[in-house]
Amino acid sequence: MLERSRPANSHRWMLLLISTVSWLMNVAYGQTPPAVYLRTPSAQQLEWHRLEYYAFVHFGPNTFTDEEWGRSQSIPDVFNPTALDTDQWAKSFADAGMAGMILTAKHHDGMALWDTNTTTYKIGNGEWAKDRVEKGLNADVVQLAAASAKKCGIKFGIYLSPWDIHRDPAMPKPNLTGTLYDEPQIFGDANAGDYNELYSQQLTELVTMRLRDGSPIQLSELWLDGNSGSDTVQTFNWTGFRNIIREHQPGAIMWGHQGVDARWVGNEDGVTVGTNWHTISRTQDQPHYSGDQLQTGVRDGTYWTPAEADARIRDGWFYHSNEKPKTADALMSMYLQSVGRSVNLLLDVPPDTTGQLPKGDVDILLKFKAQRDAFLNRELLTPGLAVNASSIRGGNATLYGPANVLDGNKDTYWAVNDEEKAGWLEIDLGGIYAVDAFITQEHIALGQRIGGYTIEAAVNGVYETLVTGTSLGYKRIDRLDAAVETSRIRLSVTQANATPLVNSFQVLGTQKSSS
Ligand code: FUL
Numbered sequence: 001m002l003e004r005s006r007p008a009n010s011h012r013w014m015l016l017l018i019s020t021v022s023w024l025m026n027v028a029y030g031q032t033p034p035a036v037y038l039r040t041p042s043a044q045q046l047e048w049h050r051l052e053y054y055a056f057v058h059f060g061p062n063t064f065t066d067e068e069w070g071r072s073q074s075i076p077d078v079f080n081p082t083a084l085d086t087d088q089w090a091k092s093f094a095d096a097g098m099a100g101m102i103l104t105a106k107h108h109d110g111m112a113l114w115d116t117n118t119t120t121y122k123i124g125n126g127e128w129a130k131d132r133v134e135k136g137l138n139a140d141v142v143q144l145a146a147a148s149a150k151k152c153g154i155k156f157g158i159y160l161s162p163w164d165i166h167r168d169p170a171m172p173k174p175n176l177t178g179t180l181y182d183e184p185q186i187f188g189d190a191n192a193g194d195y196n197e198l199y200s201q202q203l204t205e206l207v208t209m210r211l212r213d214g215s216p217i218q219l220s221e222l223w224l225d226g227n228s229g230s231d232t233v234q235t236f237n238w239t240g241f242r243n244i245i246r247e248h249q250p251g252a253i254m255w256g257h258q259g260v261d262a263r264w265v266g267n268e269d270g271v272t273v274g275t276n277w278h279t280i281s282r283t284q285d286q287p288h289y290s291g292d293q294l295q296t297g298v299r300d301g302t303y304w305t306p307a308e309a310d311a312r313i314r315d316g317w318f319y320h321s322n323e324k325p326k327t328a329d330a331l332m333s334m335y336l337q338s339v340g341r342s343v344n345l346l347l348d349v350p351p352d353t354t355g356q357l358p359k360g361d362v363d364i365l366l367k368f369k370a371q372r373d374a375f376l377n378r379e380l381l382t383p384g385l386a387v388n389a390s391s392i393r394g395g396n397a398t399l400y401g402p403a404n405v406l407d408g409n410k411d412t413y414w415a416v417n418d419e420e421k422a423g424w425l426e427i428d429l430g431g432i433y434a435v436d437a438f439i440t441q442e443h444i445a446l447g448q449r450i451g452g453y454t455i456e457a458a459v460n461g462v463y464e465t466l467v468t469g470t471s472l473g474y475k476r477i478d479r480l481d482a483a484v485e486t487s488r489i490r491l492s493v494t495q496a497n498a499t500p501l502v503n504s505f506q507v508l509g510t511q512k513s514s515s
Pocket of ligand 1: 068225226227310317
């Protein structure tokens, strides 16, 4: 008897041991957050992701010469806005729900819009500016725009073109020969002089600029364009530029073709493809990725360098009287293919020769905002709604439960145990709804992990798959072609390279009946 009971006893002990260990692991999981996964966004990158949509402002000599790439042939007198009003820019952008604006302080032509000491080729030497100064008015357009942004509560950023036609000997400028603006042609590794030094000085002036009242200007982003239209080879000191930005504007994002803080999306249409990773594996000093590679990014890449989609409300970046703004529908479609695919949208809205945004363009921005709001403000999920999940990390529903996806808190998330790479959560809507879109956010503060997800709706008691996605990231907006009537929704993470973390989930639609 005794002999025979031994195996049973040891089996029982083994079971007890296993359940104790798994209980202890559960308790541990329930207390400790998941470890970070590979690369994570810096604090300023995380804040930048949350800006989502903001304006680009291309303004300068090209506005007045009806060009896109002026050849640096005009003297600063060309810059002559008849009714400059940077408050109108900032107020229009704020009204349109844009988080900020980025102004071309210097485009490829090299003419500076701020009162720089680095070149004579600046609007400050033109009649318009001299006249304003005589009247006691500010003629520094960068400073004026920064003040307006602050006044209207939006962010302010600067575009400073690395390629500088004004200093590039491959770009002849006969109109300027012998004038005050005939400056040393130092652009290019093979030419005398150090262009990186000049560019660094310009950058330093801009990142240390103050408003007229002496208060510092906080920059959200520095846009260091990667484009060049000449054969002159110039090796840029990207690390040096980054250090200048870090020292004086630690909260700013340095945008470049591939970094350091944000990358080009690979096209100028304001869109990206379905799969878009926030990471890549090259720096600015390495060979350029192709447009397609930039759209997708690199899964589990070496650097957190998320994409930003730059696009135009009109055909050109600068104002041209013969062009018209896009429709609100076109902007909505662009928005869903950029912000809706985890990529920030930088939409260019150029001032005209008066120095104001054309009324028609502002009207479109507002119409687009109304359309966006009408679409987004149909949230069906409210905090407190019951959410079931396949499992909860450590069984600790308070810290890691699925209800966290509804709490509106950007720091909380639903998590499962470390060894689980998939899972689902299910929500009973409490009535029949016509559902047509979903907004899902991964908790990227701890890294980008999810590579597959589905969204299903119960139709006549059976789940139908409505969305099959790949990379999730900061935010996904999945819009259906047609609404589906349902009372129950399931979000499943089907693939992840580390235990998945979902920060928020929302269903958009309209009520049909309550149960
Ligand atoms: C490009 C430039 O060449 C265009 O003129 C424009 O500024 C666009 C945003 O970037 O590289």
